[in-house]
Amino acid sequence: MNGSSPPRLRRNRSTVIExxxxxxxxxxxxxxxxxxxxxxxxxxxxxxRTVVALDGVSLHVDAGRIHGIIGHSGAGKSTLVRCLTLxxxxxxxxxxxxxxxxxxxxxxxxxxxxxxIGMVFQHANLMDSRTTxxxxxxxxxxxxxxxxxxxxxxxxxxxLVGLTQFADAYPAQLSGGQRQRVGIAxxxxxxxxxxxxxxxTSALDPKTTxxxxxxxKSVRDRLNLTVxxxxxxxxxxxxxxxxxxxxxxxxxxxxxxxxxxVANPTGRLSQALLPMPGKLPADLPxxxxxxxxxxxxQAADPVISSIARTFDVDVNVxxxxxxxLGEHQFAHLRIALPEGADITAITNHLLANGVAVTPKEAK
Amino acid sequence: xxxxxxxxxNPGITKAMLPAFLETLQxxxxxxxxxxxxxxxxxxxxxxxxxxxLTPIPWLNFVLSSIITNITRSIPFAILMLSLxxxxxxxxxxxxxxVAASVSLTIGTIPFFARLVExxxxxxxxxxIDAALVMGSTKMQVTRKVLVPEAxxxxxxxxxxxxxxxxxxxxxxGLVGGGGLGRLAYNYGFQRYDGTVMIVTIVIMVIxxxxxxxxxxWFARLVDHR
Numbered sequence: 218m219n220g221s222s223p224p225r226l227r228r229n230r231s232t233v234i235e236x237x238x239x240x241x242x243x244x245x246x247x248x249x250x251x252x253x254x255x256x257x258x259x260x261x262x263x264x265x266r267t268v269v270a271l272d273g274v275s276l277h278v279d280a281g282r283i284h285g286i287i288g289h290s291g292a293g294k295s296t297l298v299r300c301l302t303l304x305x306x307x308x309x310x311x312x313x314x315x316x317x318x319x320x321x322x323x324x325x326x327x328x329x330x331x332x333x334i335g336m337v338f339q340h341a342n343l344m345d346s347r348t349t350x351x352x353x354x355x356x357x358x359x360x361x362x363x364x365x366x367x368x369x370x371x372x373x374x375x376x377l378v379g380l381t382q383f384a385d386a387y388p389a390q391l392s393g394g395q396r397q398r399v400g401i402a403x404x405x406x407x408x409x410x411x412x413x414x415x416x417x418t419s420a421l422d423p424k425t426t427x428x429x430x431x432x433x434k435s436v437r438d439r440l441n442l443t444v445x446x447x448x449x450x451x452x453x454x455x456x457x458x459x460x461x462x463x464x465x466x467x468x469x470x471x472x473x474x475x476x477x478x479v480a481n482p483t484g485r486l487s488q489a490l491l492p493m494p495g496k497l498p499a500d501l502p503x504x505x506x507x508x509x510x511x512x513x514x515q516a517a518d519p520v521i522s523s524i525a526r527t528f529d530v531d532v533n534v535x536x537x538x539x540x541x542l543g544e545h546q547f548a549h550l551r552i553a554l555p556e557g558a559d560i561t562a563i564t565n566h567l568l569a570n571g572v573a574v575t576p577k578e579a580k
Numbered sequence: 581x582x583x584x585x586x587x588x589x590n591p592g593i594t595k596a597m598l599p600a601f602l603e604t605l606q607x608x609x610x611x612x613x614x615x616x617x618x619x620x621x622x623x624x625x626x627x628x629x630x631x632x633x634l635t636p637i638p639w640l641n642f643v644l645s646s647i648i649t650n651i652t653r654s655i656p657f658a659i660l661m662l663s664l665x666x667x668x669x670x671x672x673x674x675x676x677x678x679v680a681a682s683v684s685l686t687i688g689t690i691p692f693f694a695r696l697v698e699x700x701x702x703x704x705x706x707x708x709i710d711a712a713l714v715m716g717s718t719k720m721q722v723t724r725k726v727l728v729p730e731a732x733x734x735x736x737x738x739x740x741x742x743x744x745x746x747x748x749x750x751x752x753x754g755l756v757g758g759g760g761l762g763r764l765a766y767n768y769g770f771q772r773y774d775g776t777v778m779i780v781t782i783v784i785m786v787i788x789x790x791x792x793x794x795x796x797x798w799f800a801r802l803v804d805h806r
Contacts, residue, residue: 302714328716342711345806346729356715358725387805407715 251443252278252411257310259296259467270296271307272467278460283437283444285454287486288464294447297464298415301445302336303327315410332356335404337433339416341396343388349399350375350384356407374402377439378432394425401432405440412436414446418453426450430457451489459543461486475543482510482549482573491538491549497577498535504555506535506577509567512547520572521552527566530558551577583776592768592777601784603678604760607750610678611685612743619690619742620735622649623697624723634709634719649691657749660688661756681758685749693742700734701727733804740796744789751785761785 259271270293278284288294299305301312303319312319319330343352350371357367375381378398388396397417404412414433418426434457437444446453454461454475461478463471463486471478471486478486487510497506511520525532537550554560564574587593622644628634629641652660661684668683669675704727712726728735754762761781769778 304710304713328718331714332716334714336711336714338707338711340707342705342707344708344726344730346732346803355712355725359715359717359721389806403715 251280251315252276252284252445253311253313253316254301255311255313257297257300257312258308259293259300259305260308270467271300271310273310274464274467274469276462276469276472278443278445280443281437281441282459283434283446283457285458285461286445286447286464287449287451287454287461289449292464293467294449294464295415296467298413298447301413302331302334332360332407333409334411334413335407335409337397337400337404337412337414337417339419341388341393341400343396343399343403345388348385348387349380349391352388352399353402353406355403360407370406371402374406377405377436378402392425393421394428397421397425397429398432401429401436405436410443412442412444414444414448416448417446419448419450426452427456433457455490455540455542476512476545479542479547480510480512480573482508482575487549490542491540491547493538493549493551494536501535501553502555504553505558505560506551506553507560507564507567508575508577509548509550509552509572510575511570511572512545520548520567520570521550523570524552524563524566528559528563530563531555586776587780590774590776592764592772592774593780596764596768597777597780597784600759600761600764600781603758604747604750604754604762604788607678607682607685607753607758607760608743608746610682611689611746611750612739614682614686615689615693615742615746616739618686619693620697622690622694623701624727626694626698627701627727628719628723634722649694652688652691653695657688658752658756660684661753664688676757676759678759681750681753681756681760685746685753688749689742689746692745693738696738696741697731697735700731700738703734704730733800733806736796736800736803740793740800743792743796747785747789747792 254274254276257271257274258269261268261270272293274293274297276284276286286294286297296305300307300320303312307320310320314330314333317330317333319327322330344355347355353371353374354367357370362370371384372381375384378401380395380398380402383391383395383399388399391399400417401412412433417433418429421429430453433444433446436442446457448454458475460474461472462469471484475490478484479490481487491510493508509520521532521534524530531554533553535551535553537548539546539548539550541547554563560576564576567574626641626644626649629637629644631638631641633641655663661681664684664687665675665680667687668680671683672679674680708726708730709722712722717725750758750760751762751765754760754764755766757763761784765778765781768774769781
């Protein structure tokens with residue numbers, strides 16, 4: 218619980234400095250993965266039908282990172298959460314936290330192992346018969362922590378989540394966001410290595426969502442945790458995650474650091490994070506349309522005006538989005554160039570500056 | 581004026597009413613206590629051993645649910661009580677009076693109460709149980725620290741309903757030798773055509789049931805933080 222920054226910050230700074238290096242650049246791991254899921258399968262028997270809910274999910278999350286798993290409903294998110302916490306035993310495969318295997322242990326070992334994972338639920342799942350302080354104390358009571366120690370710890374945790382004055386309130390008296398804060402404090406009370414958040418903001422309004430995500434990030438920084446967020450909201454990934462996996466039909470179909478997945482212009486995650494309209498405007502003058510994707514300080518750099526100046530053409534930005542994702546700014550712009558412009562030279566110029574270029578069909 | 585005069589002179593009221601009332605309280609008290617004592621764990625077992633429960637044990641659940649609970653509940657109470665007289669004699673040494681009647685009352689009410697407890701426990705959301713399990717609770721801890729406290733308002737409501745039912749059953753028990761207000765109403769009100777005693781008994785029963793219900797509701801609200 219010291220104040221030193223997690224290793225990921227160092228790594229990101231180096232990418233910022235060398236922003237012209239392609240974002241696909243692979244970085245050697247300097248910390249061992251903390252959560253490792255290997256070839257996880259879960260098969261249900263539903264009467265005659267066999268349902269494959271998880272079809273070989275593998276992923277690892279490095280220590281100190283916030284990893285998002287995004288997927289539509291029915292993609293297998295809930296099953297994955299239940300398998301990660303061993304509420305359901307996977308059919309095959311392994312789940313390890315801190316290199317300690319969870320999936321194939323006895324019930325008693327499983328209870329000990331579960332305390333290494335703090336879990337935050339979509340609807341907080343607080344006990345209505347307990348006050349805020351008693352809810353946070355729950356995991357400590359389970360292991361017979363002395364009363365005085367519980368009181369100290371609960372006070373510290375309530376301060377961390379900003380609910381000191383609500384210690385004696387019952388869940389029914391709290392707002393959705395406050396309940397989720399209690400849920401986070403409770404998840405942290407057993408000193409877990411991993412915070413597993415299952416749709417933590419899906420029942421909250423946008424402003425409260427921002428607050429809860431900010432809290433999760435600050436908790437990660439202050440307690441040096443590894444965080445796994447399962448969600449269907451791309452906004453959560455944009456705001457909070459360092460890396461992301463796309464779960465679809467029980468498989469991970471895309472996986473990587475935010476910077477990496479965003480930089481792949483044909484990737485589904487990139488298109489979802491920096492969306493672009495599918496159709497070109499009908500009244501577009503004749504010419505060539507290019508989609509540009511670039512990152513880092515370039516987003517502030519005059520890429521567009523540099524084309525205009527260097528090649529003496531009119532550049533028309535017809536669509537685009539610019540977003541701060543993690544430590545970086547990303548821009549996805551659609552530009553229209555007039556007929557007769559030297560497309561090859563312009564493309565080469567852009568590529569040399571680390572901009573990914575995807576031509577759209579000419580008009 | 582005859583009616584009011586009768587109220588203070590009728591021996592059925594001045595002499596027999598108080599002991600009968602106390603016998604009713606005694607029957608309700610004893611059988612209520614043992615019903616909760618046995619019915620609460622039985623309700624918990626019914627839920628936890630069921631399919632999808634914390635510790636599914638199909639055969640035990642079948643025995644508890646289908647055989648004991650449902651069969652006992654399907655026998656009309658008057659018949660159940662008569663058939664249990666030999667058992668009551670064996671257990672408490674007497675076949676008549678409020679204590680003997682309490683044995684049959686208890687046995688007749690346990691399954692009813694257990695079902696009410698089971699349904700109150702079933703209302704505790706699975707999310708809370710999952711949360712407790714993920715935090716590393718044993719199944720015993722889930723039951724003691726989550727299921728029962730979270731279902732407490734429902735369990736208290738079930739207890740209130742059960743006590744009200746017991747007051748009614750105890751009157752029926754009075755007819756077959758249990759004593760209490762039931763026998764008083766039968767002996768005086770029915771056999772002697774004594775309308776005054778009948779009316780007073782009914783009024784007392786109504787007030788008693790109202791008091792129990794008000795007390796139960798108040799207590800349920802006290803523990804309900806939902």
